[in-house]
Amino acid sequence: MTLEIIKQSLEKWHQMIQTGDMSHLNELLADDVVFRSPVAYKPYEGKHVVFFILTNVIQVFENFTYHREFYTEDGKNVVLEFSANVSNKALKGIDMIRFNEHGKIIDFEVMIRPMSGLAALAEQMGARFAQYQSN
DSSP: OHHHHHHHHHHHHHHHHHHOOOTTHHHHEEEEEEEEOSSOSSOEESHHHHHHHHHHHHHHOEEEEEEEEEEOTTSSEEEEEEEEEETTEEEEEEEEEEEOTTSOEEEEEEEEEOHHHHHHHHHHHHHHHHHHHHO
């Protein structure tokens, strides 16, 4: 049953990304979710900040596309390969997402290459994050 719940959550995730409507994100995130950024040393913890990061990064990415997905045997972990552009820089990356038994995201780690794409993303998100922290 857990695998079915997780697959439903992942379907909701893909639908949000395709439509750009992130209104269901809150129900997908566990309260104690952790986000591991490709540019920050320390992980971000908690639903509020992770919601901010994910809803903003999807606005920064242009031509965002998922290509492949891989599951662990227990189905609680998925790796999604993607490509996108940021400020005319192409990038490729993976989202490593861990779900709990209720289908909530508990850990979201992102890895991105090459450095030029990562730097463009860091610059765009850094400006948004500075504004977020000043509120």
